Amino acid sequence: MVLFSKSVPALRGLRSRAVSYEGGSYLLSSCKAAGSSDHYATCAKLSEDPVKESSPSDMLIDSFGRLHTYLRISLTERCNLRCQYCMPAEGVELTPSSQLLSQSEIVSLANLFVTSGVNKIRLTGGEPTIRKDIEDICLQLSNLKGLKTLAMTTNGITLARKLPKLKEFGLNSINISLDTLVPAKFEFLTRRRGHEKVLESINAAVDLGYNPVKVNCVVMRGVNDDEICDFVELTRSRPINVRFIEFMPFDGNVWNVKKLVPYYEMLDKVVAKYQGLQRIQDHPSETAKNYRIDGHHGTVSFITSMTEHFCAGCNRLRLLADGNFKVCLFGPSEVSLRDPLRAGAEEDELREIISAAVKRKKAAHAGMFDLAKTANRPMIHIGG
Template sequence: MWKSWKLHTDVRVREGAGGSPCASSQPGSRGPCFLPGLSLQELSRRRQFLREHAAPFSAFLTDSFGRQHSYLRISLTEKCNLRCQYCMPEEGVPLTPKANLLTTEEILTLARLFVKEGVDKIRLTGGEPLIRPDVVDIVAQLQRLEGLRTIGVTTNGVNLARLLPQLQKAGLSAINISLDTLVPAKFEFIVRRKGFHKVMEGIHKAIELGYNPVKVNCVVMRGLNEDELLDFAALTEGLPLDVRFIEYMPFDGNKWNFKKMVSYKEMLDTVRQQWPELEKLPEEESSTAKAFKIPGFQGQISFITSMSQHFCGTCNRLRITADGNLKVCLFGNSEVSLRDHLRAGASEQELLRIIGAAVGRKKRQHAGMFSISQMKNRPMILIGG
């Protein structure tokens, strides 16, 4: 099925919100789309001015170890149309009452504040972000924030093919699609729902619309899908995919144990046995992935080594949950409610002090896989990944 996909390689010039063409034809590059109505010359002069007069990075988003947090992940909803085994228990989880979830305006208010302080990348997560009715409008509003270079989404892909043309027009520039198996029957077992072919259609649509790379997130679990490592890697031969193999991580309700985890080293050895010529790619700053490429292949593979080789030292990520809590570490259980302070009428400076205090308390690194497995934390679906 995968090899029958037709790839469209024509370059489309996208239009910004003001109707003027974007300078960049690559969805992975925002170009001037986030400043609609300005000519290319005006944009060039503005960027040059900003480079020459750049302010120091926000002290509020810099922790006590000097890590600058320029990447914000915002969960749009706790709801999901799948029930992935590693994300939530089969019976589901108690959901936060709607009145306690962030409103659209509250999401945009917080995003505006973080971008003003130096955040240049926002990723929308969930739950499943694409089941939120106003997700396209949220992307369009974020796209207007000056200084925001990347708007990404992490999705299970079920609704992606239908919504992606609108999302791309609104300004979505990066896509991560969760897919843990290439076998339809196994897909239904892992996610406890149907939808395999819709996810495939979503990946196809992302490639068709020019997203490069299309990132595919695969959580590898022993006894379940570790036998598909080579099949996933082979997809990158003719497709612009970045297949990201993720070590299985412990969260409430996913029944994690060490024996289920397949380590980065084991996964890498498996791929190397098939492709000894596998090349290590340079690591990008603050990247969580160790990237490799098989010579001659169009795409690449990566490994997210959260458990066996943490990347805490270069972490630049902050998370806001759907109910408005700021989490400074995915594996930490410390949270502070920005929602409550917003609704109490906190000023921008008061919010910044609260954010700065939370960031300042961020630890040097997480506690390690065995301590994490015993720690009380939210199920993944209530964090937002």
Template sequence: MIYSEKARNYATSLPSMHRAVTAYMFHFVLNPDFLPQKLNDNILPFSAFLRDGFGRRHNYLRISLTEKCNLRCQYCMPEEGVKLTPRNQLLSTSEVLTLARLFVQEGVDKIRLTGGEPLIRADVLDIIAELKKLQGLKTLAVTTNGINLSRLLPKLKGAGLDLINISLDSLVPAKFEFIVRRKGFHKVMEGIDKAAELGYNPVKINCVVMRGLNEDELLDFVALTETKPLEVRFIEYMPFDGNKWNFKKMVSYQEMLDRIRQRWPDLERLQAGPADTAKIFKVPGFTGQLGFITSMSDNFCSSCNRLRITADGNLKVCLFGNSEVSLRDALRSGAPDEELLQIIGAAVGRKKKQHAGMFSISQMKNRPMILIGGYAQPSGPDARTALSPRTPGTLVFSTKPMSPKPNSVRMFHNHNSSQINRESRSNQTRSSSDTQLSHVDSQGRATMVDIGGKPPTCRTATACATVILGSTAFRLLRDIQLAKGDALTVAQLAGIMASKQTSSLIPLCHPLPLDHASIAFQLDSQQSAVIITATCRTTGRTGVEMEALTAASVAALTVYDMCKAVSHDIIITDVKLLSKTGGKKDFNRHPSLEN
């Protein structure tokens, strides 16, 4: 680590503009040999929030502006398409700019706009113009499928766009249409020529190489660099949800290189930057160059400096990881910059040393490429698709209170000894091995359960909690007349955010990437109570009952907080697990235990 822990802890308590300098000064005091070396290397202090546990500095941010696209490329999405997130759950322009400003303030000096297809977003020019005003941002790039590029390029350049990556997977029009499931080859070629004409150098061409589809065009793509200022980047075929990846379709970097060297044996390798993803080569005498992005056969994780923000506001620290954290939810809940930075810093700090490898990745649950914004330009469905509750990272909830059916909502806060005894007797039917505490070792010390040998499965849990408010607070909550606003909407956000922080709140819980989290409410006017139901789902090696219980509990606490100005005579009760499935043993609370 560049900063000592002492410097980091002190610096994070200061205003952001002073953090890096203060940490730098602390480290110099504690490590006097540091200063000359860093001055000689011309490396400035860098935010501790964007540095992971392996010392990698993340100064490159990719922002997905939309999930929509005007193509349907085979390698980045399922054939049946994907479900899009509702527009109100996507980042607004102001939210994009707020997050970008925060990251640049902390040391990000390069931003790439991706999608979906970013150039179909109506305000893309305004976003680019505003991003260029950020002090400290050196490079602003866009990755596009090129369909709209020729028409927009003069305005894009005028707004300040520095670099362009264009996806092109075939030089044969019919094959192009087969791969992207749409027409548009000539528009893409026109965009490439227009970019070169306007002085972009190099114009980067992203080509995903797939065996049996386009690997026979490798030499044709290299030939493009003879007279044009292009950098053709050959990308190994990568696994994402629904793209039917398999090892036999992947053409490795070494195989591609061998084929090209048979035609141009004097191909020479160029020096690349320390964080460059591509291995760069050049045919002597050619104007342009070529590169290889070798994510599968020869990963570059050790020098990774990239972070991603999805269109719905989730931060991904690794393209191939399924762990995400919502910056959108924190932003919309009014979190100040310091709180956002703590969330970002925690996510970056959890980044693994490297991705799991191509075979493991192909078995993992992850978003389709279009919903991430990967190396090659994702392409996707038309506007008719809608939200899918099964999309990883998508949180589905309703802010409208549900009206209970007559006699369907019951209060269970009057636990008596007979009910407790019934539950106790039912538990006694379990074997002695099942009743052994799982978080205690043979010496009675607290320990985290080793789940490494368990197979990943789809696991779901549902929990509930009841908040008894009293008639006045209940009426104000129901009619959304509380001084603090809409209590149920705030409680939903709080519960969902809490479910994703369970492992931070409860020491021996495993951190789990949630596929889904939802909060629902029922209003019981007879009891002046709110019944909260939380459901969480993951694909993992351990269950999500703690996430569901945490979500229900924090949602209940939030209702209390929203209503306490009216009355402190509020009771939170009956916090319990209702069901869990997908593990070694399923659990469903028996109705007889509620009588």
């Protein structure tokens, strides 16, 4: 089979091979990219036709054969920052607390997913660390049989003092969001203070042995694109994985294509300054393009949600704080798991609801200009 790419010339007409990985089928191929023998890309493409037959008992497999083993759980809609791309300055209307999932409901639904094959859970928000029961949630989730990874994405404001206990209770992977290394710019972007607290949390994570400590940076033209190489320096002597994320359109930010810095442009900045940049082989369901720089202890990644989507290998599902289930970050479709759970639904009934939603998942999300016009929740509600 031949793969085609409009965005990367080196991938045009590239031959691929079929492989199986953890129950899923993928089309993979390695190729020299960007004219450098050091750069390799992993490519994946779904068949245009859905899989004709799949096990009806497996609720995690969609109609295109994608196995979903990764569940993102938003623990709260609240946040102690007001990041410009995440929510309006005045905030957003919050769901009444009585309509949010309780700790026991979160654990119950998580257990349902894990017993069905999910092996990774990521806790998001809002800001997950502001939940008073965050330690207990981590402890209960980490004890679920079959769960291999319990991760969290956090803004790092209150993380440093809580992280030792969170690690003790089973949190074994951490992503910390930081879009600038300049304190004044941090206040502009987040509309709050706390830059030094985020740096403290990154240092605490390194000291506690998290490897890698992932630092998420949303890159915006004219705002922080001049700091790309400054962020790369964080990887020089510490096990930090800096993840540069393309600016994405969501309710809560004003979508302006001029703000988008494409992956290849970010990469060019890194290539221009650093020698020995090497492409790292990606996991089939990896969302990032990963690189290592000779002599650096950490790594650099690029998440190309807008310019080169990774829908073909998507293995992610989302459970929102209000109990709604979402199969695609960029799709508006949701179904409530909270309501049937509170109505006393049996596990088999919940599995049927989940399975039906997963089967309706589309092959790929819309293009970035269509996404900008699509009605969707603010990022603060979805959790990324």
